[in-house]
Amino acid sequence: MIRVLLADDQALVRGALASLLRMESDIEVVAEVGSGLEVLPAAQRTAPDIALVDVQMPGRDGLAVTAELRHALPDCRVLICTTFSRPGYLSRAMSAGAAGFVVKDSRPEQLINAIRRVHAGLRFVDPALAAESLASGASPLTDREADVLRAAAEGGTVADMALALGLSAGTVRNHLSSAIGKTQARTRAEAVRVAETSGWL
Known part of the structure; x- marks a missing residue:
């Protein structure tokens, strides 16, 4: 059995x-x-x-x-x-x-x-x-970019995300910018949507 x-x-x-x-x-x-x-x-x-x-x-x-x-x-x-x-x-x-x-x-x-x-x-x-x-190939996001997009999905400011992830606000902005570029999105909300739809998060 x-x-x-x-x-x-x-x-x-x-x-x-x-x-x-x-x-x-x-x-x-x-x-x-x-x-x-x-x-x-x-x-x-x-x-x-x-x-x-x-x-x-x-x-x-x-x-x-x-x-x-x-x-x-x-x-x-x-x-x-x-x-x-x-x-x-x-x-x-x-x-x-x-x-x-x-x-x-x-x-x-x-x-x-x-x-x-x-x-x-x-x-x-x-x-x-x-x-x-x-x-479609593998996810273009690094682990840290995926973490930042998950935090972005929960809302809050860059400062909130930085505190939750233990990163500086500047580092969070850099990862967000990179993730937005890789997902060919215009905003972080759109980047989250693309990454979730693709199963990358």
Whole structure:
């Protein structure tokens, strides 16, 4: 049996996935959670083979959860299952240690196939997303530029951002200017929007 933990903050989606997976004779759903903070405790309690994890969840996002699971429970393989088919998310998920990436509008048999492949020690990436990711390339932002854009997304002044990040206001302005240029945006709000849409944040 393939033991699966489901992590998705939308109860209807989580329930539908659980029902779908329970129809398979070789898959057992051992836990269902709705927040990123619940994933590791549930995984430690139930020892799943696969964690099927959404990207955007309250408490802790799916990419942080992936890295946490890979560190704490290396035998548990992570398969990202999300609405957001963004190349940046794919790159970040794989860097965090995910073994696969599927989007929620995939056919049910594709999800089942992905779970079986990942359980067998292989990788699985949604083919359309893989092609888009290759075409768009990696994020142009440095880690610090991404940090500054995340802080910008929360609002506040440059001084507020500098205090939150432990940087000088001048350094924050430099990183903002660079990020705006790299995203071909006109304002920091537009740069945040472009980076979020691309999955770079």
